[in-house]
Amino acid sequence: MAPATPSRKPLMAGNWKMNGSHLEAIALVQKLAFGLKEADYEAVDVAVLPPFTAIRSVQTSVDADRLQLLYGAQDVSQHASGAYTGEVSGAMLAKLGCSFVTVGHSERRQYHSEDDATVNAKARAAIANEIVPIVCVGEGLEVRKAGGQVAHCLAQVDGALEKITAEQARTLVIAYEPVWAIGTGEVATPQDAQEVCGAVRTRLAELYDGGVADQVRILYGGSVKGANIAGIMAQADVDGALVGGASLDPGEFVKICRYRDLPV
Numbered sequence: 001m002a003p004a005t006p007s008r009k010p011l012m013a014g015n016w017k018m019n020g021s022h023l024e025a026i027a028l029v030q031k032l033a034f035g036l037k038e039a040d041y042e043a044v045d046v047a048v049l050p051p052f053t054a055i056r057s058v059q060t061s062v063d064a065d066r067l068q069l070l071y072g073a074q075d076v077s078q079h080a081s082g083a084y085t086g087e088v089s090g091a092m093l094a095k096l097g098c099s100f101v102t103v104g105h106s107e108r109r110q111y112h113s114e115d116d117a118t119v120n121a122k123a124r125a126a127i128a129n130e131i132v133p134i135v136c137v138g139e140g141l142e143v144r145k146a147g148g149q150v151a152h153c154l155a156q157v158d159g160a161l162e163k164i165t166a167e168q169a170r171t172l173v174i175a176y177e178p179v180w181a182i183g184t185g186e187v188a189t190p191q192d193a194q195e196v197c198g199a200v201r202t203r204l205a206e207l208y209d210g211g212v213a214d215q216v217r218i219l220y221g222g223s224v225k226g227a228n229i230a231g232i233m234a235q236a237d238v239d240g241a242l243v244g245g246a247s248l249d250p251g252e253f254v255k256i257c258r259y260r261d262l263p264v
């Protein structure tokens with residue numbers, strides 16, 4: 001199912017990371033389906049990003065119950081097919097109905113040495129299969145302490161978007177995830193999130209045009225939960241969240257999707 005994205009409909013994407021069996025994934029989807037109402041889906045796109053082993057089960061649950069829940073993967077091979085042991089291609093993910101795939105997550109950059117060229121190749125592999133890449137950028141603590149967060153993230157954006165056309169860029173999602181705020185309980189302030197997300201949008205206008213910049217959804221990620229989402233979503237250039245730990249708790253994730261009801 002293609003995500004509905006007219007005029008930057010907010011997107012809440014739950015990155016489950018390496019958690020849960022396919023059976024636990026089904027249970028989690030069922031709980032989310034029970035918690036999320038029609039009005040929620042009208043207000044926001046909601047997506048889950050299970051581990052590869054659970055995507056087929058999520059697809060079956062979504063199809064069987066005709067859920068409006070979108071789903072995707074956490075990684076994609078830069079190659080189309082062939083002798084790449086352990087890798088999963090964009091075509092395979094497309095066949096499973098994936099709408100999204102994260103590329104360039106800091107955990108892939110850090111633990112699998114993925115550089116901007118690899119992130120770019122993966123983003124293009126996703127696009128070639130009509131899957132929307134969620135391109136992740138973000139600075140580590142040292143860069144943040146030195147005040148280099150904007151330059152660092154913009155360089156990652158430039159690298160990730162090489163050879164991606166304006167037409168392709170329109171549907172992109174970019175996620176700003178300061179590495180020091182991932183899974184640490186340290187949340188960037190709403191102003192920190194806006195500073196980088198706003199700079200990314202300006203860069204999109206420079207790389208492409210204002211129309212593209214207006215359409216691309218820019219998410220914040222890093223220790224997002226019900227208690228802080230409303231303030232983050234109040235920022236002009238934040239269009240949603242990439243949620244890790246809190247997305248494994250269906251009650252908390254539903255609360256995040258209903259950020260409009262929460263105090264800023």
Ligand SMILES: O=C[C@H](O)COP(=O)(O)O
Nearest residue numbers: 015182183222223244245
């Ligand atoms: O992809 C999600 C991010 O890495 C954030 O994870 P977190 O919400 O557990 O901090």
